[in-house]
Amino acid sequence: MTLASPSDFQAPQQSSPDQGGPRGLQPEGWLRYLSFSLDHKVIGLQYMVCGFLFYFLGGALAGVIRTELASPISDFVSRETYNEVLTLHGTVMIFLWIVPVVNGAFGNYLIPFYVGARDMAFPRLNAVAFWLIPPAGILLISSYFIKGGAAQSGWTAYPPLSLTTPSLGQVIWIISVLLLGGSSIFGGINFIATILKLRRPGLKMMQLPMYCWAMLGTSILVVLSTPVLAGTLILLSFDIIAHTGFFNPALGGNVVVYQHLFWFYSHPAVYIMVLPAFGLVSEIIPIHARKPLFGYTTMVYSIIAIVVLGLVVWAHHMFTSGTPPWMRLFFTIATSFIAVPTGIKFFNWLATLWQGKIALNSAMLFACAFIVNFVFGGITGVALAQVPFDIHVHDTYFVVGHFHYIVYGGTVFIIFSSVYHWYPKFTGRMLDEHLGRFHFLLTFIGFNLCFAPQHWLGLNGMPRRVAEYDPSFTTLNQVSSVGALLMAVSTLPFLFNVVVSAFRGEVAGDNPWKALTPEWLTSSPPPVENWIGEAPLVTHPYGYGAPADRLDLKMVTAEQIWNDPKP
Amino acid sequence: MTSLTSGTGDLAQISSDVDIAGQSDGHGEHGEHPDVRLFGLATFLVADGMTFAGFFAAYLTFRAVNPLPENSNYELELLLPSINTLLLVLSSFTFHRAGRGLLRGEGQACRSWLAITAALGLAFLAGQMVEYFHLPFGLTDNLFASTFYALTGFHGLHVTLGVICILIVWWQTRTAGRIKASTPFGLEAAELYWHFVDGIWLVLYGILYLL
Amino acid sequence: MPIPSALITLLVGMALVLAGLWVGYNVSMLPIDASSNAPVYDALFKVLFSIGTVLFLGIVGVLIFSLVRFRRRRGDSSDGAAIEGNLPLEIVWTAIPAVVVLFVGIYSYDIYERMGGMTPLNDHGAMHTAQPAGDHHHHGGTHGSKQAILASSSSAPAATADQEPGRVWAGIGTNTGEEQTLTVDVTAMQFAFIFHYPEGNIVSGELHIPADRPVSLNMEARDVIHAFWVPQFRLKQDVIPGQPTLLSFTATRPGTYPIVCAELCGPYHGGMRSSVVVHQPADFDAWLSKNTPPVPATVASSGSTPTA
Numbered sequence A: 001m002t003l004a005s006p007s008d009f010q011a012p013q014q015s016s017p018d019q020g021g022p023r024g025l026q027p028e029g030w031l032r033y034l035s036f037s038l039d040h041k042v043i044g045l046q047y048m049v050c051g052f053l054f055y056f057l058g059g060a061l062a063g064v065i066r067t068e069l070a071s072p073i074s075d076f077v078s079r080e081t082y083n084e085v086l087t088l089h090g091t092v093m094i095f096l097w098i099v100p101v102v103n104g105a106f107g108n109y110l111i112p113f114y115v116g117a118r119d120m121a122f123p124r125l126n127a128v129a130f131w132l133i134p135p136a137g138i139l140l141i142s143s144y145f146i147k148g149g150a151a152q153s154g155w156t157a158y159p160p161l162s163l164t165t166p167s168l169g170q171v172i173w174i175i176s177v178l179l180l181g182g183s184s185i186f187g188g189i190n191f192i193a194t195i196l197k198l199r200r201p202g203l204k205m206m207q208l209p210m211y212c213w214a215m216l217g218t219s220i221l222v223v224l225s226t227p228v229l230a231g232t233l234i235l236l237s238f239d240i241i242a243h244t245g246f247f248n249p250a251l252g253g254n255v256v257v258y259q260h261l262f263w264f265y266s267h268p269a270v271y272i273m274v275l276p277a278f279g280l281v282s283e284i285i286p287i288h289a290r291k292p293l294f295g296y297t298t299m300v301y302s303i304i305a306i307v308v309l310g311l312v313v314w315a316h317h318m319f320t321s322g323t324p325p326w327m328r329l330f331f332t333i334a335t336s337f338i339a340v341p342t343g344i345k346f347f348n349w350l351a352t353l354w355q356g357k358i359a360l361n362s363a364m365l366f367a368c369a370f371i372v373n374f375v376f377g378g379i380t381g382v383a384l385a386q387v388p389f390d391i392h393v394h395d396t397y398f399v400v401g402h403f404h405y406i407v408y409g410g411t412v413f414i415i416f417s418s419v420y421h422w423y424p425k426f427t428g429r430m431l432d433e434h435l436g437r438f439h440f441l442l443t444f445i446g447f448n449l450c451f452a453p454q455h456w457l458g459l460n461g462m463p464r465r466v467a468e469y470d471p472s473f474t475t476l477n478q479v480s481s482v483g484a485l486l487m488a489v490s491t492l493p494f495l496f497n498v499v500v501s502a503f504r505g506e507v508a509g510d511n512p513w514k515a516l517t518p519e520w521l522t523s524s525p526p527p528v529e530n531w532i533g534e535a536p537l538v539t540h541p542y543g544y545g546a547p548a549d550r551l552d553l554k555m556v557t558a559e560q561i562w563n564d565p566k567p
Numbered sequence B: 001m002t003s004l005t006s007g008t009g010d011l012a013q014i015s016s017d018v019d020i021a022g023q024s025d026g027h028g029e030h031g032e033h034p035d036v037r038l039f040g041l042a043t044f045l046v047a048d049g050m051t052f053a054g055f056f057a058a059y060l061t062f063r064a065v066n067p068l069p070e071n072s073n074y075e076l077e078l079l080l081p082s083i084n085t086l087l088l089v090l091s092s093f094t095f096h097r098a099g100r101g102l103l104r105g106e107g108q109a110c111r112s113w114l115a116i117t118a119a120l121g122l123a124f125l126a127g128q129m130v131e132y133f134h135l136p137f138g139l140t141d142n143l144f145a146s147t148f149y150a151l152t153g154f155h156g157l158h159v160t161l162g163v164i165c166i167l168i169v170w171w172q173t174r175t176a177g178r179i180k181a182s183t184p185f186g187l188e189a190a191e192l193y194w195h196f197v198d199g200i201w202l203v204l205y206g207i208l209y210l211l
Numbered sequence C: 001m002p003i004p005s006a007l008i009t010l011l012v013g014m015a016l017v018l019a020g021l022w023v024g025y026n027v028s029m030l031p032i033d034a035s036s037n038a039p040v041y042d043a044l045f046k047v048l049f050s051i052g053t054v055l056f057l058g059i060v061g062v063l064i065f066s067l068v069r070f071r072r073r074r075g076d077s078s079d080g081a082a083i084e085g086n087l088p089l090e091i092v093w094t095a096i097p098a099v100v101v102l103f104v105g106i107y108s109y110d111i112y113e114r115m116g117g118m119t120p121l122n123d124h125g126a127m128h129t130a131q132p133a134g135d136h137h138h139h140g141g142t143h144g145s146k147q148a149i150l151a152s153s154s155s156a157p158a159a160t161a162d163q164e165p166g167r168v169w170a171g172i173g174t175n176t177g178e179e180q181t182l183t184v185d186v187t188a189m190q191f192a193f194i195f196h197y198p199e200g201n202i203v204s205g206e207l208h209i210p211a212d213r214p215v216s217l218n219m220e221a222r223d224v225i226h227a228f229w230v231p232q233f234r235l236k237q238d239v240i241p242g243q244p245t246l247l248s249f250t251a252t253r254p255g256t257y258p259i260v261c262a263e264l265c266g267p268y269h270g271g272m273r274s275s276v277v278v279h280q281p282a283d284f285d286a287w288l289s290k291n292t293p294p295v296p297a298t299v300a301s302s303g304s305t306p307t308a
């Protein structure tokens, strides 16, 4: 067996000899990132950078929210503006930050490596999917500046409110969500085809890294549920533009039907936001704990269970909408049971850590904090699933606390963790550890300060989506605002780290973590078609601690991975 | 590892089949992977079907829960839509014949069947238009009317797109055209899509006209 | 030594459960309870809080223990043990959450029933309830059978608003079959709640009710969705236009509590607040007779305007 000599990896940008056709015309260097590139790695990073830009925008909007809420009266922005801001905040964070990054960015970058392919199944569709996002985002934001302003009815756009607020902004909101949904569907189709059809010969489904399974599950949810949202929003736009009455009670329509259809998408959407994160932690934890992922098979089954259950729990968002009691009971039970497969995943991660050799670096700090935050948010979620409990706290800050613990404490923490983990792969350089830990500390403290008090606020009478509130809630709201400020500050060391390390960071070598998953078995950054030679066949992506001859690796042997002191 | 090399060999074999100049996904030129476009299309059709499923669910719920105002009469004529249904079902068969023609290398037969299919599709659209003009209700009259137009209109858009695809395929199957028996993707894709549109119509006909 | 480790696990587990119970029953997170629902709710809350605390502390405890105990020492570049799974363990941690969740589900069903969620008031699902006189199949007949099928539901659109529509029952609250139920009509609109007392024909911007007597709110929304929420009653119900709703409860503790609109309904959503005043029964009668107008009141005369 011939070992790959380091010189094989010398020229990552060098194109393979058979290269020709459209790709030959692609710009080189950083300009690639502004082009209609077909390279999955370029597209992945395009998603990533674009997503972070929208994150800062969404965070700035959150800053407006928290500034307004620092005092009990409406003083910082007008009430209409407040509603625009909270609608844009929710929409930007979900559709332009979490979904594109945790699916699009990491999915595009990693999935072809994991299945041993040179690219995604449909590179052109892939590029189209990405390039739908910036215009949709810009369109959404631009609606803030038009007559009547942006949509004001929350990210849920419940009619009849969404039919009575300024209609131009609402229609623009619908169009951009439709574009983003389309992008998401195209992405989903691509992932399903790549994972199921493009696997390297000899690689079995049950040998894939867990992130593939997570993305497969996510993509199935995307393909099954996003179109329903699209259809619903088309009907809603008819109500606004053509004055039909689907959801307009004054014309005989039914608003509860809208809610059912909306949540039929938007509940699965929360798993679209978190399953990929589950996949990413499953890659990160084994590498830094130097142990195989515990319970691979049950992890796979639990993803399947989450996908199936996730499709049948939507009405837990509608417990106070006058749904029939039998329906409430069904949705209570179905929702509660999601805790079981989710729990399996958490216990498996804990078991992966147990008896490992854990390196508590920035990536691991964020990953472990993810476990803490998500379990907290999950437990409040199970409480919310109980009809009698939810009736009191529905549409209050308790719910706001619940989902920020999950989307921020869960998914965003994992995005940070993943950036620390894969940055060497993206750039060939390491991020600074000290700055990373500082970033973690600030984020963790700020996050808990910001969102923990919201649970108490909700239980004690503070509804969500208000610009003014009972003065007795002032102190805790101020604590929450200080937390948000800390979170904003915490992005500074991160940004500094990411930008400066790209030029000055310690050179990482190809496999700084001595990992076994396929993306590390090539150069960092990887060449255009991922591997200079043949793609390695990795049948034990988590074979840490296993005798080297059990690992079926081409190009880089297990010995090389373990014995190299520092590549 | 011998299995490994032979595996790649197979791949190269397949990809040379797939390589349709300009029509592939940008990877044809690398000869890298098997053609999964039909699979992708099928996945897309699942998604598209879910859009319809959402509409159907909305319609059925409206029907079950929301009574119509007193004076709204919406008894639908059955004759025209039933003829339309027949046309569409027939067109699925004619499309199938076209596909068989291509595979057997009977280019002319294939093209004729395609033309017949397109004509049937156009006839369906024409029938739909006639029905629209004779309906006693308009888009915003009541909930039933709105849902009726939304459902049939959305389906009509699909039929229109389908007819356009058929015409494109028809153009591409001309002698020395892009679609040959060895590269049937364009035709297969259009056929799959057409059967899908047909199937949706059957459901739509069932719940909108018969139920 | 393996034997003590099992013992330690047991002891730690017991300590955890005790800690969880203590937290659940001693840390107060809720406002005071002022309706007959509230203590039932609080019992559920205590149970959920205890279970949640045990699980959270347990998981975080194991996590922190692992991070400390199994940290990578300086200079150690070896791998951890190649353990890929353990079926009995997997079964245990599938079964435990399943049992917990099942228990929580059954218990909250019981609570829901005690709160009146499953009362016979609600026989036919949400759509048929406390229907005042009149047959709601009234649209049928003249338009052929299809029309009749479509009309056989009860939630009426505005087109038939002149007829008394069927009410969606909120699906929670005390069953108020009794004679002495106080009925109040509630109209929610941007951005106020208007209360109308058929008994005495009073219109008010505040809700006045007697303690210990069932109250039944006939709620209707004028424009968009609002939600009627009294945190101290632990009750919330959306008021949806086109879907008149019935909410019933019994207040227990005299005092003044906020009524909060909990559903985004426009710019002044945050200002859409009012109060409910729970009187001693005698005081309530006095309030009622004092406020009964000599001539029918109009909505405009009510004191409620948005807190602009």
Ligand code: HEA
Residues within 6 Å of the ligand: A156, A270, A271, A273, A274, A316, A317, A335, A336, A338, A339, A340, A342, A343, A344, A346, A374, A375, A376, A377, A378, A379, A380, A381, A382, A383, A384, A385, A386, A390, A393, A394, A395, A399, A402, A403, A406, A407, A411, C055, C059, C096, C097, C098, C100, C101
């Ligand atoms: C990524 C996003 C995400 C995720 C993963 C979840 C996960 C869950 N959510 Fe959450 N949720 C949201 C995002 C998310 N949610 C958002 C955005 C909203 C508000 C939408 C809006 O109105 O704007 C919301 C609202 C929301 C509601 C409606 C509240 C209301 O409006 O009244 C409910 C009610 O049931 C709920 C429940 C749950 C449950 C049961 C889970 C479960 O999946 C959690 C399961 C996880 C665990 C339980 C932890 C791990 C398990 C163990 C350690 C095992 C042991 C545990 C037990 C036995 C309990 N969520």
Ligand code: HEA
Residues within 6 Å of the ligand: A055, A056, A057, A058, A059, A060, A062, A063, A065, A066, A086, A087, A089, A090, A091, A093, A094, A098, A153, A154, A155, A156, A400, A404, A407, A408, A412, A450, A464, A465, A466, A467, A484, A487, A488, A489, A491
């Ligand atoms: C999905 C992801 C997501 C994320 C990551 C966040 C992140 C944050 N959210 Fe958000 N939030 C939602 C999704 C999300 N949110 C949703 C769906 C809603 C519901 C909307 C609705 O009701 O319709 C909501 C609602 C919501 C509310 C309730 C509003 C209301 O009901 O009235 C609040 C209030 O505190 C809040 C706060 C925050 C804060 C402080 C952060 C912080 O974590 C943000 C931290 C990040 C930063 C601070 C960015 C740092 C960068 C900068 C500061 C650069 C600034 C640049 C310039 C000024 C040019 N969010």
Ligand code: CUA
Residues within 6 Å of the ligand: C189, C190, C191, C225, C226, C227, C261, C262, C263, C264, C265, C266, C268, C269, C270, C272
């Ligand atoms: Cu009324 Cu909010």
Ligand SMILES: [Cu+2]
Residues within 6 Å of the ligand: A266, A267, A270, A313, A314, A316, A317
């Ligand atoms: Cu949900």
